């Protein structure tokens with residue numbers, strides 16, 4: 393069965409699916425509503441997203457949707473690998489403004505659950521990295537927001553090594569954390 397580990401921000405959960413191997417290859421369960429709800433991943437997922445990042449060192453984030461379109465996410469990698477990051481934006485949280493991260497790889501199939509009230513982003517650690525993630529609320533362009541990936545107050549320690557970060561024009565222009573007024577309350581996160 394999958395192993396579930398709460399990270400330093402306990403509402404963020406790392407999932408390590410059990411991979412069954414035999415002479416043909418492998419099999420693993422990548423989602424079980426019952427088992428995931430038992431550990432607190434009770435998001436009613438409604439949409440699956442996929443992104444392909446060609447260049448190693450691509451950074452997507454730090455993104456979130458504002459209420460009533462705030463989203464919880466269950467992230468996994470189907471090719472390549474990422475360093476996945478969640479930033480606590482919940483007013484009243486003892487870990488407000490803090491981040492946690494985990495390396496997710498296609499080889500091991502690790503997943504990261506990020507509750508509502510968090511910003512999410514990742515940097516790719518290999519070329520041709522394809523990321524799949526479930527969300528528990530639909531997309532709303534008007535509610536799609538973010539904070540700059542390298543904000544000095546958040547100080548995310550991106551493992552870019554000697555790679556230059558590759559970002560969208562939109563992400564390059566995101567506001568800093570200092571100007572941020574959070575719309576999230578601690579109680580809203582699932």
Ligand SMILES: Cc1cn([C@H]2C[C@H](O)[C@@H](COP(=O)(O)OP(=O)(O)O[C@H]3O[C@H](C)C(=O)[C@H](O)[C@H]3O)O2)c(=O)[nH]c1=O
Nearest residue numbers: 441443452453455456465512513514530531536560562
């Ligand atoms: C997220 C989303 C985007 N789009 C459209 C909007 C743009 O025309 C195009 C690319 O969107 P964007 O540049 O926002 O894609 P990412 O930079 O990968 O954004 C995502 O990356 C970070 C890591 C996230 O956690 C969010 O899910 C999401 O913000 O897809 C849709 O039509 N539906 C959607 O659900």
